Amino acid sequence: MYININYNISKEVLCDQIADRIEQMILSDKSRVGQKLPSEQALATGFGVSRPVIREALAVLRARGLVAVQSGEGSHIVPPEPIHVVDAVNRMTRMRYISPGEVYEVRVWLEAKAAYLAAANATGEQLDELNAVNRRMEDSRKDVRRQAQLDLEFHQKLAEMSGNRLLSIFVQSMNGILQYMLESTLGLPRAREDGVAYHDRIIETLRTGDKDMSEAIVRDHLMMSMRNFEFTEENQKLAGGGEGTGGLLQDPEKRNEEEKIYE
Numbered sequence: 001m002y003i004n005i006n007y008n009i010s011k012e013v014l015c016d017q018i019a020d021r022i023e024q025m026i027l028s029d030k031s032r033v034g035q036k037l038p039s040e041q042a043l044a045t046g047f048g049v050s051r052p053v054i055r056e057a058l059a060v061l062r063a064r065g066l067v068a069v070q071s072g073e074g075s076h077i078v079p080p081e082p083i084h085v086v087d088a089v090n091r092m093t094r095m096r097y098i099s100p101g102e103v104y105e106v107r108v109w110l111e112a113k114a115a116y117l118a119a120a121n122a123t124g125e126q127l128d129e130l131n132a133v134n135r136r137m138e139d140s141r142k143d144v145r146r147q148a149q150l151d152l153e154f155h156q157k158l159a160e161m162s163g164n165r166l167l168s169i170f171v172q173s174m175n176g177i178l179q180y181m182l183e184s185t186l187g188l189p190r191a192r193e194d195g196v197a198y199h200d201r202i203i204e205t206l207r208t209g210d211k212d213m214s215e216a217i218v219r220d221h222l223m224m225s226m227r228n229f230e231f232t233e234e235n236q237k238l239a240g241g242g243e244g245t246g247g248l249l250q251d252p253e254k255r256n257e258e259e260k261i262y263e
Contacts, residue, residue, distance in 0.1 A: 015056035016060060018049070018054065022037070023064065023066060030079075034076060035077050036073070037075040064084070085170075087176065088173075090176035104226040110174075111218055111222060113167065114159040115215050115217070116212070117162035117164060117211075119206050119211040126161050127206055127207055130157050130199075130203055133153050137150035144187050151195060152175050152182065154199055161206075182225075188232065195221075198220075
């Protein structure tokens with residue numbers, strides 16, 4: 001069965017070229033953030049194209065996170081948000097069949113380094129905020145999805161405390177694929193309690209400023225999380241008689257609750 005393809009590409013190529021040209025302009029000067037783009041008619045006149053082509057170019061720029069439309073005020077330049085990286089990594093991981101083991105390898109590298117840096121850079125206020133997130137996770141006793149969200153929030157704040165903004169974005173980029181993996185492991189007996197306890201140890205060590213110990217504890221914590229996920233995957237294979245999901249190929253918004261082996 002053949003894919004239905006629209007072979008009329010001239011307009012698509014044109015709008016992409018215009019979007020690329022505007023993107024180059026935006027990226028050449030970060031002080032342009034917040035500025036308003038010329039009107040659709042002005043852009044159409046400048047590029048010598050119709051307004052529908054300009055609308056498509058603006059839609060491309062919105063998808064790239066570079067432009068936002070404000071009702072009645074036209075299009076404004078905005079800085080792209082990390083969610084665009086999250087979505088891209090999520091799509092690539094699923095479409096390229098990246099294994100859970102590969103995901104956790106990268107997660108350990110990134111977050112262990114984040115903990116090392118956070119031990120030197122974190123403020124007392126930031127550590128108090130980290131503790132507050134962990135207390136909320138401790139109190140979310142039966143809501144596994146909420147526990148996973150708070151777990152990710154804890155590790156995201158830890159990455160932000162590193163002081164390296166690009167490292168923080170890379171850590172956040174994995175949140176989409178980690179959500180499901182954490183939900184499957186947090187359903188295990190005492191998984192939430194063990195996670196909260198590890199988080200408390202991380203916070204206590206960060207307060208001492210010991211960079212090497214902070215890095216080691218986060219690495220141990222994530223390795224335990226990886227083993228828990230491997231355990232749930234193996235049990236899912238045994239229960240279903242199949243090859244398992246790999247943890248990454250299901251859409252978290254579409255899967256059914258009954259697909260969870262541990263609840």
